[in-house]
Amino acid sequence: MGGRDGISGKIGIGLRRPHVAEILSTRPAIGWLEVHPENYMAPESAQGETPALTQLLALRRDYPVSLHGVGLSLGSAEGIDRRHLARLAALADRIEPVLVSEHLAWSVSEGVYLNDLLPLPYTEEALAAVARNVTMMQEALGRAVLVENPSAYLRFRHSTIPEPEFLAELVRRTGCRLLCDVNNIFVSCTNFGEDASAYIAALPPDAIGEIHLAGHFRSERRGRPLLIDDHGSTVAAEVWALYRQALARFGPVSSLVEWDKQIPPLPVLLAEAAAAERIAASMVHADAHAW
């Protein structure tokens, strides 16, 4: 897609604290790195760089870096926290990220931050609220951002818009792009007995700027599957299959492997990235043959 970001088609990893020192000292071949900006924002009173930011700036010299926010609460009816947005913009000025992304979710209500990506009802009211917040985010950052589809464990009775259509309409209204998390699609669709392939087919291909891959936890309630998006294992076979479908439909989109629970040694994570790379390369190859 586009290719303006310079990482088109490349495979990255989510940078987590246990791996920072090893990546700094060994500089392995990784297409790009993605971090949660909340972990690198200086305390409001701070002068000078925090140690974490110093490390990130050092990595920035060798790797493209993407900022993947988890705390802006784009779905909050009360709007987004302007102070937090200002801190995000200040960090983006330092890092000059290749991509900036957030989630189709909310986490703040009346000033309380719940630290989870909570579900929205897909209504016209919610669409207007998210569009307002995405526009404010894009104006503060001076660029288009990507919005990621969440994993879901419940649905609201009063939702009237299917999730991929909600995202497509958000793109039309705000000019944002989409981060397609294929693991989240698989988790949500399995939890509600829906068709993950149809979900991918309903997304607007030109808007997809990034793909996420991760593991999930599988549990059951009275014989029904309940998948939990815990980012605590290797990518499931069904999710790799969806990844092929996504690449076939969206083209060579830059992709990222995330691992957040029971974080393994770096080589395990790099092996997952290499698996994604093989799939992406085979798709490009198949493409070339087709033409």
Added chain:
Amino acid sequence: MPTLGELQRAFRRALLEGDEAAVASTLREDGLSPGERLAVYRNNVVASLTVVLKEAFPAVCRLVDERFFDYAAHEFLRAQPPTAPCLAEYGSAFPDFLGTFPPCRHLVYLADVARLEWLMHVAAYAGAPTPLASASLRAVPPTEAPRLVLRLHPSFGFVASPWPIGRIWRANSPESPSDEAVDLDSGGAFIEVSRRDREVVFRDLPPPTFTFRAALAAGRTLEAAAGAALAKDAGFDLTQGLGDLFRDGAVVGFTIADTAS
């Protein structure tokens, strides 16, 4: 049908206060109960914030054991949930909470150990402004020196306790090999926390030095800080006390207060 704002307030109450009725009536029923579905989100919130507190307070966790820590963290995060997404800043109120939490009232030193851990956590995440040399004070006219207010490096923190909290922390730090016994009557602590290069360190200070530095860290004037130290020990040497502070790289700025206070 609730508005989006009403739904989000009800959802927050369902997660933190367990009052699920208002949200449950808005959920589609397909196989799982509303309670089972909401529990997934509640578990995410509680487990992730408990991890945040555990990483900031590892010695407290070891002192009370992990199951009790999880219980205390749960009670705390329901009563005082985060108000901002930068979770490195979440937990500053946990030491005071522990100090008034009835189930651990018998652990009289626990809140002070938690205060020490919070300062270490703050030091680890503090910025790194460039320390000033003592020569930078030459520009200050002698008549204004009493009203000098020094800005200390943000990694510096100070905590005093009637209990030997430094020894208790060392015996219960993540690196400590075994449950070494600490004599609770072995004296109090006047601790300074700071960061040297990337490593957070702490040490016991002589009480007058502690009083002097803690007063400066609290934004008091040089005259007031020196007065407080001299009240502890009439032999306190202000020139040396000030020189040591600069040599430790603790001073990153200064202003002159309008009035001595």
